[in-house]
Amino acid sequence: MTACSTQVVELRGVGKSFAGTPVLADIDFAVERSEVVCVIGPSGSGKSTLLRCINLLEQPDQGTVAVLDQELTDPDCDIDSARRRIGMVFQQFNLFPLHTALENCALAPRTVLGMNRREARERARAELDRVGLGDQIASYPAHLSGGQQQRVAIARALAMAPELMLFDEPTSALDPELVGDVLASIRQLAVAGMTLIIVTHEMAFAREIADRVIFMDGGRIVESGPPEAVIDAPRQSRTQTFLQRITDRAPSPG
Amino acid sequence: MRLSRRRRARIVRAVQYLVLAAVACVAGLLADWPTIGHTFFDPALIRQTLVHGLGLALWHTVAYTVGAFVLGMVAGTLLALMRLSSIGPYRWLATAYIEFFRGLPALVVFIAFSLLPLAFPSLSIPFDPYGTVWLALGIVGSAYMAETIRAGIQAVPKGQIEAARSLGMTPAQTMRHVALPQAFRIMIPPLTNELIMLIKDSSLVFIVGLSASDFDLTKFGRASANANVNITPLVVAGLGYLAITLPLSILVRRMEARTARTR
Ligand SMILES: Nc1ncnc2c1ncn2[C@@H]1O[C@H](COP(=O)(O)OP(=O)(O)OP(=O)(O)O)[C@@H](O)[C@H]1O
Numbered sequence: 001m002t003a004c005s006t007q008v009v010e011l012r013g014v015g016k017s018f019a020g021t022p023v024l025a026d027i028d029f030a031v032e033r034s035e036v037v038c039v040i041g042p043s044g045s046g047k048s049t050l051l052r053c054i055n056l057l058e059q060p061d062q063g064t065v066a067v068l069d070q071e072l073t074d075p076d077c078d079i080d081s082a083r084r085r086i087g088m089v090f091q092q093f094n095l096f097p098l099h100t101a102l103e104n105c106a107l108a109p110r111t112v113l114g115m116n117r118r119e120a121r122e123r124a125r126a127e128l129d130r131v132g133l134g135d136q137i138a139s140y141p142a143h144l145s146g147g148q149q150q151r152v153a154i155a156r157a158l159a160m161a162p163e164l165m166l167f168d169e170p171t172s173a174l175d176p177e178l179v180g181d182v183l184a185s186i187r188q189l190a191v192a193g194m195t196l197i198i199v200t201h202e203m204a205f206a207r208e209i210a211d212r213v214i215f216m217d218g219g220r221i222v223e224s225g226p227p228e229a230v231i232d233a234p235r236q237s238r239t240q241t242f243l244q245r246i247t248d249r250a251p252s253p254g
Numbered sequence: 255m256r257l258s259r260r261r262r263a264r265i266v267r268a269v270q271y272l273v274l275a276a277v278a279c280v281a282g283l284l285a286d287w288p289t290i291g292h293t294f295f296d297p298a299l300i301r302q303t304l305v306h307g308l309g310l311a312l313w314h315t316v317a318y319t320v321g322a323f324v325l326g327m328v329a330g331t332l333l334a335l336m337r338l339s340s341i342g343p344y345r346w347l348a349t350a351y352i353e354f355f356r357g358l359p360a361l362v363v364f365i366a367f368s369l370l371p372l373a374f375p376s377l378s379i380p381f382d383p384y385g386t387v388w389l390a391l392g393i394v395g396s397a398y399m400a401e402t403i404r405a406g407i408q409a410v411p412k413g414q415i416e417a418a419r420s421l422g423m424t425p426a427q428t429m430r431h432v433a434l435p436q437a438f439r440i441m442i443p444p445l446t447n448e449l450i451m452l453i454k455d456s457s458l459v460f461i462v463g464l465s466a467s468d469f470d471l472t473k474f475g476r477a478s479a480n481a482n483v484n485i486t487p488l489v490v491a492g493l494g495y496l497a498i499t500l501p502l503s504i505l506v507r508r509m510e511a512r513t514a515r516t517r
């Protein structure tokens with residue numbers, strides 16, 4: 001990362017097919033440092049795939065992905081070290097079930113960053129404190145609520161001190177009353193100036209937190225702009241239809 | 255309708271008990287109890303077997319099996335990782351090994367090992383006879399264990415691997431810290447079955463040729479039964495196997511119950 005560059009993510013002409021079916025087509029997408037981008041769109045539109053192309057959990061068929069001035073699609077790129085700087089939070093949490101909350105957060109700092117046990121635990125404890133789970137460090141994932149599990153997952157990603165965080169529908173698997181705590185943790189990151197890309201169906205949250213909202217449909221970015229434009233005054237008919245359907249289905253946004 | 259179904263179930267159960275009772279009666283009437291008593295359960299011989307040699311034979315069976323199990327686990331893990339490798343020749347080699355030794359009766363492997371010194375007179379396997387037994391039994395076990403371990407690794411949810419990789423862990427670190435611990439948890443019951451099978455297969459070690467001081471349970475029981483012209487020592491040896499396998503089953507069931515609770 002050179003000091004002058006403010007570009008954190010840059011996708012150029014990214015395309016991806018699964019078994020011959022195109023899922024992403026010719027995506028150009030860039031994110032600035034400290035920018036908060038929310039990705040919305042109907043199911044199957046390619047939101048997750050787009051997100052997973054950014055840390056190369058999916059390998060794009062075409063185009064280039066650059067993160068923090070490192071071209072990840074370059075075959076010579078050390079993807080493991082690149083991923084240290086890209087945190088990811090999954091819809092299903094994916095916590096390590098045999099590890100406590102603390103161990104979940106300390107594992108990667110210890111194995112990947114080479115911290116000693118005490119350092120890693122201190123780091124882990126600080127991140128769990130940050131998401132409000134300082135009192136749950138010894139709990140196993142199975143003993144935590146969905147909202148708590150997701151916050152541990154956020155702390156686990158943060159423990160690597162990433163410069164960019166990717167969220168794939170972080171609250172979609174949660175009971176409605178547990179959504180708030182998770183969103184609060186994400187909001188905290190946004191306030192602290194972390195670069196965030198969030199796939200979400202929480203329109204109220206997107207409107208509040210996003211610097212930019214992109215609407216995807218059929219593997220393309222159909223519309224992109226500030227939330228007041230994309231969510232409140234969409235210009236594309238597909239965006240309008242999608243937002244109409246969402247507001248019809250859920251009277252209280254969420 | 256409901257009543258008649260319940261009554262029918264009760265009648266079926268009664269018939270099942272009756273059949274069982276009838277079989278027991280016939281067996282009881284036909285059996286020659288005095289002969290059974292003194293050829294299978296001779297009290298003097300039971301005592302003699304328990305005091306002289308059973309403990310040592312039991313120890314040998316345990317030592318042969320545990321060594322083979324450890325060896326089989328190491329080789330099995332290696333083979334499982336080879337089978338899951340992205341490198342073709344590793345996959346083919348592992349598949350060939352697994353299919354070959356799974357398809358072969360353990361008896362044949364032991365016979366092959368007993369012929370090894372004939373084929374390679376200069377070859378000497380260390381820790382005789384343990385080395386030979388561990389190798390032969392371990393080879394048989396590793397083929398089965400490899401498949402169990404592979405299935406266990408593949409049963410680890412994909413999201414676990416993705417979470418680990420997204421944190422920057424290498425494939426090897428992911429395997430060691432995330433996938434394998436969970437896979438082994440999944441594999442405890444089938445691996446125990448394989449351990450129990452190995453315990454029983456260890457009765458074939460006599461084929462590689464043992465001196466009397468190295469006899470396992472079966473060989474010890476048979477030798478003693480032949481010497482006394484009485485089956486009792488073999489029956490005692492059989493109970494010796496149960497003394498190992500039954501606690502093992504109970505232990506595993508406990509462990510399973512405990513993991514079920516933390517999930
Ligand atoms: N590994 C895969 N193999 C085959 N098809 C896939 C795979 N991953 C995604 N797809 C397909 O690609 C399309 C886009 O998937 P993606 O998960 O990116 O959509 P999404 O916008 O995240 O949808 P949702 O809102 O349901 O999460 C879908 O039709 C999906 O079935």
Ligand SMILES: [Mg+2]
Pocket residue numbers: 047048049168169
């Ligand atoms: Mg998705």
